[in-house]
Amino acid sequence: MLQTSDYRYTVNRDTLTIRGATESDQGQYWCRGQRDGRPNSSTSSSAVSLSVKDLNPKPELTSDPAGAALTGNTVTLTCRMDPSTGNWDFYWYKHTLNPETEKKKTNYSLKIDSVSDGGQYWCRAGRGKPVYYTQYSDALWVNVTVSPKAVLTVRPDERVFRGETVTLRCDIKWGGDTEWTYRWEIEGTNNQYKNTVSRTSTQELNISSVDLSHRGKYSCTGQIHTQSSQRSDAVTLTVSAEAQASVRVSPQPWLTEGESVTLTCEVSGSSKGWTFSWFRDHDHLSDSSRGAGGSYTLSPAALQHTGVYTCRAERGRPAYYTHNSSSQTLWITGVSASVSLVINPSRSQHFSSDSLSLSCEDQSNSAGWTVRRYTDKDTQTCAKQTGSGCVMDSLSTSDTGVYWCESESGERRRPRNITVHDGEMILESSVDPVIEGETLTLHCLHRSTNSPILSADFYKDPESDDRRDEHHYCLKVT
Template identity: 65%
Template sequence: MLQTSDRYTVNRDTLTIRGVITSDQGQYWCRGLRDGRPKSSHLSSTVSFTVMERPKAVLKVSPDERVFRGETVTLTCDIQRAGDIQWTYSWFKDGSVIRDVTERLYSITSVSDRAEYSCRGERSDSQRSYISAAVTLTVSDLKPKPELTSDPAGAALTGNTVTLICHMNPATGWDFYWYRHTLNSETKTQTNSYRVKIDSVSDGGQYWCRAGRGKPVYYTQYSDALWVNVTVSPKAVVTVRPDERVFRGETVALRCDIKWGGDTEWTYRWETEGTNWYKNSADRCTKECSNSETDNQKNRNAVSWCLEQELNISSVEDFHSGKYSCRGQKNTQCSQRSDAVTLTVSAEAQAAVRVSPQPWLTEGDSVTLICEVTGSSTGWTFSWFRDDDRLSDSSRGAGGSYTLSPAALQHTGVYTCRAERGRPAYYTKNSSTQTLWITGVSPSVSLVVSPSRSQHFSSDSLSLSCEDQRNSAGWTVRRYTDRNTEDCSKQTGSTCRIVSLSTSDSGVYWCQSESGERRHPLNITVHNGDVILESSVDPVIEGHTLTLHCLHRSTNSSILRADFYKDGSLVQNQTTGEMSITTVSKSHEGFYYCKTERGQSLHSWISVRVSEGQISVSSILSFLLAACPYLLSTVVLLFKCYRARVPSAEDQSQYAVTEETST
């Protein structure tokens, strides 16, 4: 039973609790007492109440506690933990009640003075909230002016974006208005940044901003104009060393160059498409270019990562194959992406050797061996080998061409080449072999061919004999075909007879002694077609007559009409099937073939030789005429002697004809 105390007062049927606290909440009931009988009444029904902590008012200011003269300011009084209770509000300015204002919102339409504001809530039963903390409203007389900056600062590159930033202090509650080139049109944003897409140089120029807030809108001053300089974005260029086509195991370097403002200020972004090796890279880019979103939409399959200016692959493999491109990045600005280069990784490289003009030649001729890498031509140096030994002067052919001029007998042999490039050096496989055949100008042993021509019809017969001016015994006919080196079939002594020729009999034939000496190599070509070119197997002497015939298989005689070609160009149209050059010179040397309505012959190499006798006599004549005019009679005598010697010199001359298969 409650008794009267400092906090509780019982006055007959009324209980008063002063300074109610949380522990006072709960259920209460009562009963009546008297002196007579019965002494007490029944207990009343219970009543209960809840004790709530007095709420606190919170004052909010919009747009800000720092405002500018003329702005509209709205003060809001919120009662915390007020529940659904209806409140009326009291407003205080500098401690004094503002009369006739009882709403939750209090608007000052044109603020002019600095003041301190607070508020309080009151219920219908006269219970009140705590008074809010005071808010000081500061009013500035000066109309604000924002500052406009750009990111990045300085020149912008086409293809990128520039972010304009409009700085306001205070920064609360503003909308921002943007102007380009003129103040006649504006773009509104709710943030203080505005992205400008720089598509061309015309997107540069003057930009302004200003801010506004409230209703009606209070506008700041315009910012100072910001000049955005735009420069055409440079395009990156990818170069590949040693080549875009490389071979497994080579070292490859890809370099990204940007011809603008130097290379040191750029970082580099490499992008690949179709490769897998980037998956192990730890240098994926974290800072994107300002235009990366657009670029990524265009290159959905590209993967980029950040590396140095030069991308090095120490031992390239198949999975490195693919498209590579790059671009430079300065802060958030990027150069134009380079054109993609396609890196193709192939299996081990193979060198190949060929000879020009022919592999069989006479001492004193010139011949060039050419080494190439199949499918690649960039950055190679070459080494040369004869009979598996590296040539001491191999460096002469480092560029891919090894020339023997003049060729000598000791140059006969089997040649191969090999290519290398890069650091560390990458070596190709050795080429297939190429045999060079060199014979003397006037060999003591001659290979006599019957019929005496270099081209022959298949199914015809052929006889080859070794004739030695001293002794023909001990010499045999051998040949080198596309199969191997072998003795001539059906050989009797120094003579080889082939009854029915086939294309497999095409090759180089020569005379070989028991000791292994090789003499007088000649090229024999067997043709399945209906037309061949008839020419001697030996070289023609300069100044003599060269006669060529176009023969048909059915008649084995000249065709009435034929066109003759040299090195692919038409030389003569003849109705007799025969072509003659009465005075041959070195310029007539080359590959010849004939063409008729019935078909086309294979190609034959016509070699032109300068007579040693003519050279020596001419030199003697020139010397004598210049040295002593009085020796004219001696000159005449020598000339007569020379004329008497010419037939024997002709008999010892050679006339070589070689073939290459027409394509």
């Protein structure tokens, strides 16, 4: 029989309380009831085995992920007890031993909002009423570092053209040899994430032939295990149908030999990563050093530099090419230029099916000069030569181009623009360049009469007015 005289044992009718249980209290326990009447005792109960473990067990505290925690992420703390010891409640402590106000389960999710969320954490287990507490776990340091921000770059440019190859790269400035994985997000034009690329071990997202469906806002994040970097700023990828090169000239396209002139090649709406090729009269110019940076400079300009210039831009690997630019004619004359290109009728615009004659006239000797021309198709000698002249009996729009006089040695003189139209009206203007300060007279000619129209409206910069004839610059008033 149990010696209840021990102060640690208290019997209250049907309840035995053992205070401060020790290993010596281990063993088999059973009970039976007693009363004054007969029979005065019951049969014995079944035995219960009491096992007393070590005094004050200590839980184990771990974190996932282990190591440094990044702001903006969540760290899971786990307090473990030997499962053979039964069921426990867990109490959590941060920095000091002041407990959290509520009991929690074995896992504690710690949201890392700032560096101040780092520090020492403990846990202990408890159960029963009054509560029996285990020892505190060993302290666990949660080291918090500000999460790095991903940086997204695009090659060759944020504005690209259909068919180009585009590379987006996600960089994260972070010390050490940490291997990041990457997540890409694409926000479409409907302001919803239309496509999310799953994690990939590569830093780069390559689009081999971009099209209009690739337009949108791109961003990326880096991940280490369950933690993420800050998301990069979004980069808007703009995709246009095609790239168009254009040429501008400074200070003017007509000059005297010995002066300087610069041609500049530009791609509308895009300036990054382009290299440029230059052509004169459809022939590729090999002196590419003059075209560095999109500028082609002639200094000093010589007579042989006269001609029609175009440019083309390219970038990327594989190379993407723009269309050739519209043409720009350079008119370079000698200090004492004696040769003139005479055009009859003497105007820059002509009706189709009309006739036109051109001739090279030299004050000293016209022999050895021929009429040459540049069109969208090629550069050639005028088809119907008559000595130093050229006759075209029935013009067509394909005869539009630049015409000049060329000597047997290749010297070029007096280039002039001639355009041929199928419409009912043309603008009669001087075939020669207009010098600043001179008086300029313009007429509207009608095909049926080939004479000036008495009443007409004139327009400057016709592309700004929908009512204009884009070729003729004038409108008949009825």
